[in-house]
Amino acid sequence: MSENLLELRNVSKVFRIGGLVFGTRLVAVDDVSLSLPAAEPSILSIVGESGSGKTTLARIILELEHPTSGQVLIDGHPLFEKGGAGLKGRDYYRAVQPIFQNPFEAFSARKRVDKYLFNAALRLKIAQNRKEAREIVAEVLESVGLDLSRVEGKYANQFSGGELQRISVARSLIPRPKLIVADEPVSMIDASLRMNIVNLFLELKEQYKVSFVYITHDLSTAYYVSDYIGIMYRGSVVEYGPSEQILTDSAHPYTELLLDSVPTVDHKWERNVALPDIEVKEFQAQACKFAKRCKYVEAICERTVPPMAQVSADRQALCYRPVDYDPQAALSPRESLESAAAKS
Amino acid sequence: MLRLRELKCHYHTPRGVVQAVDGVSISIQPNEVLGIAGESGCGKSTLLKVLYDYLQPPLRIVSGSYEADFPDGDGKVKTIGPGEIREHWWEFISYIPQGSMSVLNPVIRIENQFFDAVPKRHPLKAKGKEAIRERVAAYLKELELPIEVLKSYPHQLSGGMKQRVLVALGTFLHPQIVLADEPTTALDVVVQKGILLMLIELQQQMENTLVVVSHDMGVHYQISDRLAIMYAGKLVEYGPTDAIFNNPLHPYTQMLIQSLPRVGDRSQRVGISGRPPNLIDPPAGCRFAARCPKAMEHCAHQEPELIQMGPDHFVSCHLYGEVAS
């Protein structure tokens, strides 16, 4: 038993777009390190906007994508490894299970939905025979509030999106995994039904002692369900820690911006403010990626990549501000003049 | 500005008649932001199509009336209805679609996408394409959009930028009524906020009417003055946005608001279980009865009336019927 159920060590993923000669590089995941403790089942939310690399990160944990560098460990066992220590094949599928964004895509339109559930029970060797498999399938369906008799023999198009997503959740529970990776599981579902699925995660966490990695762009559901949150921006995890602290007292300016942009029903927005929402095109390897949009930007932010700062015991932020650090002091006299001129 | 009385609009499909808008009465005021909220398939987009006077088979008005106050330029106000409203598209009434859908022609530069939205009798049209291009350039500059956008093709723009272009297109001729259909759905929150603020700012400048359809209650809270809640083709509640959020009357509205998770509040939230009824054969009585925790016996067979519960605050629910009578 390892200390961490999930551990990412300096994981990066670089995609090559186009041919070998003319291709360009896209850094989808940039040196991400995270860990989720194994002591208790917990929910880790990865929050980010489109293109932040959160889905790529989920796909790496699901072995659907090979990391370009870095290591992923489940319960201390490395993934993507052929050797003895690695977690692979059936053992891996028993430990980690996915829930995908669009439930209608997650099941073939030409295969009965219950076949996937029975297959999971039999092929992952959870059940010894069809009778046992039936019992297991009936049980997991019941725990998501569905009845086997209503699911059996039907195709995906005979269910509503909400129902089908519940079946998706039920399927992922069959091998009693330690970790379920859910990639935007409610974004395709009507707002009024979302909370039903999200509540399911909270219930299943207790009932099945399963941890979740919940990938989402929605800060409010992330706050509602999660124990830990990682905020992603352009491939980097810019802030990570217990969700309560991150979302009520954020350390990274980007988290602050995100929070400020959620259309909350608590207070109305200030009108007539300029927002740094227009994406900045250039990717500068030698600077903080958020510098161009950051309202606290200092000269140093445009010059070097900030370190991952330990804000408190279990909180980190990829920023100069949280650390006790005076950027002015680190500048040459000319730079400090420039930065002063830039601000005025 | 716009008045709907007992308006029923149905789709006549081979599978049956879809009663998408079923007896909606509301009047939309000048210089206000009206939000229309509801689940997908509740008829809110159809209602918007009808407001825009885009009635194509199989959609048609079955009964009820719809009229608009049209200032004819001489200081007089003329009442016009379906079939006439479309004569004044873009100058009087405009439409902003959801930009994440591919509503921009992929092979035409942005500056040229405005041509078709300038009506034939508009003086600008007579001046030719070059004049329109100049005006577009000036307008985009006014909206602080980057100048490169003009010569770009849609695939070169981000989702947020495409939506800004669509907002610019919808407000280009300063119409009195702007209809926006899910203008920020599928956009990131930061971008969404920028676009919503842009919409509101333009509405305040032009002092016109903005009707926004969205399924997101948070969006409505932030931008709308009045809010209308639709369920299964019916208007179940409408009133000032603040009144609705402070004192939701209809159980459906209450549940919609209650189900919203909030940052900083971990109290238990529940979704609305079940699904909306089929609009081909909707149930008798209140259409929400089957999902309603407060449903009473007569809800299932008696249709509730729309009753006034406060200043400009209306609800259609049996819970309040007895109070009123």
Next chain:
Amino acid sequence: MQRSNPRLTVGIVVLAAFIILGGILPFFSPEDPRSWIKHPRNEPPSAEHLLGTTNLGQDTFWLLSYATQNSLFIGVFVAFFATLIGVFAGLAAGFLGGIPDRVITLLADVFIVVPSLPILILMSSLLQGRASLILISVILIIFNWPWPARQMRSIALSMRERQFVNTARFSGSGTLHILAEEIVPHIFSWAMANFVNTVLVAIATESGLAVIGLSSLEEATLGTMIYWALQHQALLGQRWWWIGSPVVAIILLFIGLFLISTGISSLSAERRGHGDA
């Protein structure tokens, strides 16, 4: 829910007629229809000779039946192997990616662009009409696998991104399970339509070669029938039944095959539309 598909129905009826003509009737032929001077020459159609006789004294009807058999054989043989090779090459390219993908894609593109007829002409001329039907079929396979391969590759690429394949994998399904349960049901009707289409293309190419006398002159196919008719001045002699019967047969057969292939495609498109609704 089975919607009527008139194209498919008409196509199947026409094809069935040709299968009877070319697949069953030749076994009941009273003679070897190729042999000359068995009958009076240039007879018009009659009860005894349904489509008359040729200038060489052959019964046109039995010759047609025999020719149809050979043409159908070429078509099915070529289509079967071309589709099979194409599907596997395309799947390999799409799923493996990298170098295999590049090589297969390049080869397919080359064979699509290189005109096949000049090369077939070169071959036939060297063999002086002794090219066997099998040899011609093999060449046709070489030129017809790229179309299904190209399409299959793009289908495989999209399949690879389809989540239900991942769902199956996480449900413990192995590669063979996934191929059989997830992928084949999605490509089956497409492969069928392509198969029928390739039957059409193969028969058309062989007959085209035959019409100018460059296919096998020892065997009768629909194309060689036309060739002999042209050689023996059937046109100048106004012996329309001789030249007309293979021409009409080709037209009917091709329209039938085409209706079937588009019928299958529209049927699967309908089903797909239904499935996503």
Next chain:
Amino acid sequence: MQFAKFVVTRIIAYVLVIWIGITVVFFVPRFMPSDPVESMLGRIMTRGAYMEAEQVEAMRATLTQAFGLEGSLAEQYFGFFQRTFVTREFGPSLSMFPTPVNELIGRALPWTLALLLSSTIIAWIVGNAIGLLAGYKSRWVSSRTLEIIAIFVYPIPYYITALILIILFIHINPIFPLFFSVRGEPFSPEFLSSAIYNSILPALSIVIVGFGWWVLSMKALSSSISEEDFVYFAKLKGAGEGRIMTAYVLRNAILPQVTVLALQIGAIFNGALITEILFGYPGLGTMTYNAVLQADYNLLMGTITISIIAVATSTLIIDLLYPFFDPRIRQR
């Protein structure tokens, strides 16, 4: 950048197509079960020419050289390419000795190009126009009728259409002459009018078949594009029907049709070859056919090589024109 990349990729593909095509042509005679020299010799002898033993030997040597069968396989292969690309010399024609093959091809190629170019362009334009109407106005009776005609015309091969035209307009109704004959000095009015008059039927047979294909593919494309969001929004913009059909549906549907044209060139060329032969049209097809009949190996190799290069070149030209239609490739 994007555009340069596109051009370079296409040119690499072009070179590879020609290389592989010519390599196939090189290897076909070498892997035939019969010895090409002997079979060619046999064919010349059976035509009744009496030859002395040393004459036969000389002929065999000439043929071996003509086939490029001297030396090792690698030398032959290299020599073959040198002859095709460096010296661009296919030697003298054996049947029309001593006219060089190049000269014969130079005479035939313009005919083939004129026929193919004009008939393909006509079929493409007319077919796409009708397909657009059929797809966008799919409820019109006339567009449905045209589609049904296209369904019945498309699957019929070129040579069958050609034969039907020959039967109908040369034998039953002799509107057109039995043999292709062009009169007058080159490019004189008489020459041009007789050339056009004689070319009508061959061109028509290519147009009819191509037409069917373009109608069907354009119909499928434009009816699916008509369902796109941007067409819906164009209606909300208040754009007229004609404007929507041209600026929205056509401009988007025409792009794949250009790509398909590039892919179809090979197939159209195959069809045109047989059409030429059936009509006796004085192009590459008929020349290839005569070369086969007269065992003129040099001429045969020349026409086939030129065919492959011509088809690959026209495909390349269409491909390179494509970005001018599609901004998504041109700009990025």
